[in-house]
Amino acid sequence: MAIDTADQNTTYDAVIVGNGGLGLSLGLVLARRGMRVAVVGESTRPFAASVAAGAMNGCFGEVTPTLLRSEYGRRKLAMDVRAAARWDDWERLLVEESDESRIRSANGTVVILNTIGVPGIDTAGYASIRQALHDYKEPYEDLDPEDVEWLAPEPKSRPLKAMFIPGEHAVDTPALLRGLTTAFGRQGGTLIDSHVSGLRLEGNRVTGVDLRTGGSLSSDTVVLAAGAASHDLLAGVDAEIRDRIPSLVSGSGVSLLVRTENGLIPDSVIRTPNRAFACGLHVVPRGDGVVYLGATNEILPRPCATAAIGEINLLLSGIRQLRADLVDGHIEKINVGNRPVPLDGYPLLGEAGVDGLWMMTGTYRDGLHQSPMLAEEMAARILGDAYDTDLDVFTPVRPPLQSLSREETLEVAVLHTMAVGVEHDWHLPEDLPPLIEEQFRRSFEQKLAEMESDFIPPPELLFFVEPEIESALRRYYDAYRNG
Template structure:
């Protein structure tokens, strides 16, 4: 499946063989560009290979994401990208076979906090109405395959017929095949250094010591892009730093060999994660996912995170999951910038481009961003304004510090309820007051012992 060029000279080198990197490489190769895509075949800690790969714009809408123009821009891009997916899949070998779910059911259940679940459910519905997007309210009792415990029963549900899911590992394999067929070069190594001189990129150095020459280098390796960017420290200092949105998911062989026909998911909860299950065929389901912001990526799952995920799936989705076989637990690292916004476009070092920081939207956005980044690389006019997320920027601050503190505390407490904690009724109010005091006491943007404790607390709560 892997091809190697005799020459080490390319027009563009794309660092990263996930959904974004391969999609960009494919569009460039189809335009006749000499392009190489770099990445280890097993993609250690990558986001794409561990993803449930839900394709849609609206399921992840939150009240917070709609508050500012940046969140609304990302929603609009996801909406446009969703329209591209049928043609995108049709252009891949047997691409139509990649779809694993026929629509999405969003449930609002009795778990969590009204300030999070209920409000985000309403935000999803409001966005659907604003975009005149088709959806249908359904009776929770009529949802096929859903069988939660009574204390986690759904109160409301809606069906989104145009939000699907694909098999992520198979998608990556088909992208690789199409890329090679289009004349692209796939190199099974990661880059260790950006080669540059006098303000101009010259290429990259590989782990083997080989130097590839290229006029343009695109960093599309998710959170792993940061280590390569750090080889150009004067640029790294001017770009919001990437950290990991580490998450855990599981592949489960169901006890009775059945799967839901659709995605079944909650609204987004603590720190952007949503409990969801989707079919993978042959009696196997994908159960996801947790989110913990971590300064460094992880290649393996923590037991506490896996336990929390499996417990929530068993309680909130289907009681018989506890009697099912656990096929595989996997960890992935979503690329998150310190300001929460993508890094898209050329840096101040001529020829060095970034295409990452998309958090959980990268796979959904991949057809759109591949098309638009190709236009920029070829000197053409893009159809969307990528410059709003230009990499070289002061950190975007869509929320005030007070709003950040309020949101953080609410999400932490919501995680407790989702984990089925049992505490005296007055304790959550006391905890809330204590957390608010602690967060306001610490200087902004300075890591602290409090921050470490909160991160640990959030991990335990899932």
């Protein structure tokens, strides 16, 4: 149920800040366990990642060479695999508890390797996906690209290889959010259409939250699941604790809902490997002649609510890689979302250095896919039940998790930077790209030197770094400079 918060001063067993896929999922699991739970967030979700997500059940399709190279990346893949195994039961129960007839869409995923990407990213990414499928003994099938139904790119963008992963579907995001909202209410949960302005603290213990609309909510358990805005809510926490938690920047992304002229849509997800600091080009069937086309990724210091023309142009230019006659379709909606990206690139899961305060955010591109698993894992921690200690490495108060060496970070940053130009279909004299590449390498080396730290940011933060992000990195690194 929803309540008017203008004069509310109510006590709950748990207050969850954030009404996206993660926050609602945790709220639902706790409500099922008999807790009195409030989920707080503006009903319009103005900056959320969930509302703009293509929501692929992307597990193996998201694998990259750098992911497999890193211990923490391999742990993240293991989380994705565990989450994938939860979705059948999660969807079944959610359908029973709500008015939705289905939550997931798409019959598997087709991964294509086409002529647009660069070998060091796309070809290597395609090989890494296959390696991960082999390692986990996940079924897949090689396809002749000519036999992939619906796919009809222009000749210069034709696919060279294709494989079908039958176990990777997609989530119908609007249906998921409606279903979670309905099920949460029917389990006795309370939805509060407001914005949390700050935490209520007594010493080193949280006692609730203040609401921008007036009043407050009391609880000795508060979970920050507000995406990219979560770290801002730590403003009242002692700086010695707050600065040891990686703050969050926004992976701002733009996607389009397109109605095809002939009403034809694919049966499956069709996607490229991840490329150029983003999640690869992908099309997701949404039904009734509509497809989701996504998605861009730009690291910004704060969430953004509007779509840059350049981001839209990049998506529109990508149409040629999928189906040439999509240019005759019609844009029904432009989505803008903000993925929560911690300064070291890994999620923030667990207690946040203050008694009763928890964080469940920083999942970057994995939040919706991991939501059933993370909701159950976080609920177990909150309730004092047995839980998977493998996730403890992602505790919020932590030194930076380092995936790559300085040299590896530089090479990945330069490689993806140059790939951005290829994806934008740049046309340059042959002698210019090597010169541009060398300039970027020198620029990135200078940025690392100026930070004066042994810690290395993820490659995408090195590419998008600007004064506010650089200041946040310095503050976080300085908190651990002396061990």
